[in-house]
Amino acid sequence: MRRDGVVPNAYTFSSVLGACGTPGVLAAMHASTVKVGLDSDVFVRSSLIDAYMKLGDLDGGRGVFDEMVTGDLVVWNSIIGGFAQSGDGAGAIELFVRMKDAGFSANQGTLTSVLRACTGMVMLEVGRQVHAHVLKYEKDLILHNALLDMYCKCGGLQDADALFRRMLQRDVISWSTMISGLAQNGRSIEALRLFDLMKSEGVAPNHITLVGVLFACSHAGLVEDGWHYFKSMEKLFGIRPEREHHNCMVDLLGRAGKLDEAVEFIHEMSLDPDSVIWRTLLGACRMHKNANLAAYAAREILKLEPDDQGARVLLSNTYADLRQWTDAEKSWKAMKDRGMKKEPGRSWIELEKQVHVFIAGDLSHPFSDSIVQELNRLIGRINALGYVPQTEFVLQDLTIEQKEDLLKYHSEKLAIAFGTMRAMEGKPIRIMKNLRICGDCHAFAKLVSKSEGKAIIIRDPVRFHHFQDGACSCGDYW
DNA sequence: GTAGGGTTAG
Numbered sequence: 455m456r457r458d459g460v461v462p463n464a465y466t467f468s469s470v471l472g473a474c475g476t477p478g479v480l481a482a483m484h485a486s487t488v489k490v491g492l493d494s495d496v497f498v499r500s501s502l503i504d505a506y507m508k509l510g511d512l513d514g515g516r517g518v519f520d521e522m523v524t525g526d527l528v529v530w531n532s533i534i535g536g537f538a539q540s541g542d543g544a545g546a547i548e549l550f551v552r553m554k555d556a557g558f559s560a561n562q563g564t565l566t567s568v569l570r571a572c573t574g575m576v577m578l579e580v581g582r583q584v585h586a587h588v589l590k591y592e593k594d595l596i597l598h599n600a601l602l603d604m605y606c607k608c609g610g611l612q613d614a615d616a617l618f619r620r621m622l623q624r625d626v627i628s629w630s631t632m633i634s635g636l637a638q639n640g641r642s643i644e645a646l647r648l649f650d651l652m653k654s655e656g657v658a659p660n661h662i663t664l665v666g667v668l669f670a671c672s673h674a675g676l677v678e679d680g681w682h683y684f685k686s687m688e689k690l691f692g693i694r695p696e697r698e699h700h701n702c703m704v705d706l707l708g709r710a711g712k713l714d715e716a717v718e719f720i721h722e723m724s725l726d727p728d729s730v731i732w733r734t735l736l737g738a739c740r741m742h743k744n745a746n747l748a749a750y751a752a753r754e755i756l757k758l759e760p761d762d763q764g765a766r767v768l769l770s771n772t773y774a775d776l777r778q779w780t781d782a783e784k785s786w787k788a789m790k791d792r793g794m795k796k797e798p799g800r801s802w803i804e805l806e807k808q809v810h811v812f813i814a815g816d817l818s819h820p821f822s823d824s825i826v827q828e829l830n831r832l833i834g835r836i837n838a839l840g841y842v843p844q845t846e847f848v849l850q851d852l853t854i855e856q857k858e859d860l861l862k863y864h865s866e867k868l869a870i871a872f873g874t875m876r877a878m879e880g881k882p883i884r885i886m887k888n889l890r891i892c893g894d895c896h897a898f899a900k901l902v903s904k905s906e907g908k909a910i911i912i913r914d915p916v917r918f919h920h921f922q923d924g925a926c927s928c929g930d931y932w
Numbered sequence: 933g934t935a936g937g938g939t940t941a942g
Contacts, residue, residue: 468935500936531937538938566938599939627940634941665941698941730942916942 462486464495471501477514480505484518494524500532507536527558535567543571544809547580560587562594569600576886576913577804578608592622599627606635609884609911609918626660634666639918640927642674661693668702672709673917675931680706701731708738709931713747729758729765736765740772748772763794775846801865801912802886805876812868815860821872829862829871836901839924844894866895866912874906882909890914890932900924 455462462470467487474480484502487493493502499518506514519533530553537546550568554560560568565587572581581604591597598621605614618624618632629652636645649667652659659667664687671680684703687693700723707716716735720727732754739748748769755765766789773782789796799814812819819825833841845857852860866887873883891899891914903910904924912919920927 465935472936497936502936504937526936528937533937535937561937563937570938594938596939601939603940625939630940660940662940669941701942734942 461490464492464498467492467495468497468501471498471505474505474509477509477511480509480511480514493518494521496524496526496529499524500526500529503529503532503536507532507540510540512536512540512542527561527564530556530558531561531563531567534564534571538567538570538574541574543574543577546571547575547577562591562597565591566597566600569597569604573600573604573607575804575809576608576802576884577807577809578605578610578884579804579807581605581608581610582613595621595623595625595628599625599631602628603631603635606631606638607913609639609882609913609920611635611639611641624657626657626663629657630660630663630666633663634669637666637670637673638916640673640920640929642670642676645670646676646679659691659693661696661698664691664693664695665698665702668699668706672702672706673928673932675710677706677710677712697725697728697730700725701734704731704734705738708735709741711738711742713738713742713744717747727754729755729762732758733764733768736768740768740775743772743775745772745776745778761792761794763789763796766792766794767796797888799865800888801869803869803873804884805873810869810872812865812872814865815863816865817863819868819872821875824875825868825871828875829867832871832874832902832905833862835905836898839901839905841897841901844897847892847894861892861894864892864895866891867898870899870902870910873910874902874908877908882911885910885912887912887914890916891919896926896930896932900926 471483474483487498487502492498502518503515506518515533515536519529534546534549534553537549546567550564565584569581569584572584585601588597588601598617602614602617605611605617614632614635618628621628629648633645633648636642636648646667664683667683668680671683680703684695684699687695687699703719704716707719716738720731720735732751736748736751736755739751752765752769755762766785770782770785770789773785801812803810810819817826843858843861845854845861848857848860866885869885870883873885877883891912896919899910899912899919899921901924903921910921917932918927
């Protein structure tokens with residue numbers, strides 16, 4: 455077209471920008487839009503923002519957005535959606551507030567992205583407010599699916615359940631979301647029952663539905679059921695098991711302590727094992743304290759991804775679990791030499807529409823003094839219920855006192871203490887974590903839920919723990 | 933008669 459001397463217009467650019475697969479091509483295309491003076495056209499602008507965001511270039515997208523000479527709702531939606539999709543929920547919500555200040559009112563697209571941002575940050579209360587605006591779009595399935603997912607991932611299972619029942623239409627995504635949501639919240643049996651209901655209503659499952667089903671099995675120790683679904687999924691639903699399903703099986707077997715079967719499964723599967731599969735096995739080895747197999751899995755990961763810090767951390771931790779301090783030390787040193795650091799534990803809690811972040815061992819929160827006081831009070835109360843700090847969850851070679859101190863200031867404990875101080879009467883404390891919860895914090899949360907008569911809900915990267923009256927929804931199986 | 937933004941697992 456260019457060779458023929460035809461000058462592209464805004465229609466051309468907005469179509470072509472979506473196809474820019476590399477930063478170089480996009481930059482050239484962006485330059486062309488400027489050259490012909492079309493970069494301020496709202497269609498071109500929203501396409502440009504979207505193209506940058508899809509390549510993961512947040513600054514690039516933001517740059518185009520900030521030149522805002524012209525803008526409309528879709529331009530706002532592009533930038534908000536971009537932030538929400540790249541995991542910057544706080545940024546997305548901030549932009550959403552600015553958008554409203556600028557006099558635009560949200561439509562379905564905006565609300566969907568904002569819900570996704572709420573989901574990412576476990577902002578259930580903000581999500582509930584968004585729900586009020588969703589009501590007028592009762593026919594929008596995408597939006598309702600996003601709302602459903604928000605409730606599931608924020609631990610609002612009752613709301614999710616009620617919404618799911620009320621929805622005017624449900625597609626395979628709605629069903630899959632609800633099935634996974636139940637499974638992640640420790641209600642695997644209900645998840646499988648819902649799967650049966652889905653089939654009886656004639657909705658065809660897809661490969662993601664089956665991931666949810668297998669996830670339900672693996673997180674409830676339902677080894678037989680898991681095997682059954684895995685073996686029959688192709689025949690029954692025409693879905694060939696993919697990587698994710700194989701990974702679920704390794705998780706299912708490994709989590710249940712059948713490590714040999716898990717290894718055998720990996721060796722015999724038709725796909726080449728990737729680092730995700732090995733990482734799943736490694737996690738199971740750590741859970742069941744099999745250092746030799748862990749070392750094997752970690753070496754396989756590092757073969758595929760030499761700079762994988764997760765593998766090195768888990769390997770070090772396994773050695774530490776076994777009190778093999780020299781090997782642990784060596785492994786930590788290998789990390790340091792490669793300039794890698796362990797990601798610090800972080801917990802978030804939403805109180806009065808504000809998100810508070812706690813970092814393990816970091817007492818710089820403005821209310822730290824009273825939080826530590828509250829923590830001591832809680833520990834005193836649960837000591838009476840038989841709490842003993844499980845220092846084996848500290849993965850360094852330290853004295854008992856030092857270990858107890860490290861354990862005491864794990865980020866989720868700080869967040870729980872802040873929660874018991876400040877949370878509303880009768881409302882559960884909701885916390886999100888970046889790492890999986892440790893065994894000591896799990897025991898701590900169980901006992902605090904009992905001593906304070908308060909429900910605590912913790913979301914880690916893969917699942918939820920609902921603590922109430924001294925027990926957890928995971929049944930101590932995670 | 934031509935164009936831009938949104939949902940599900942790990």
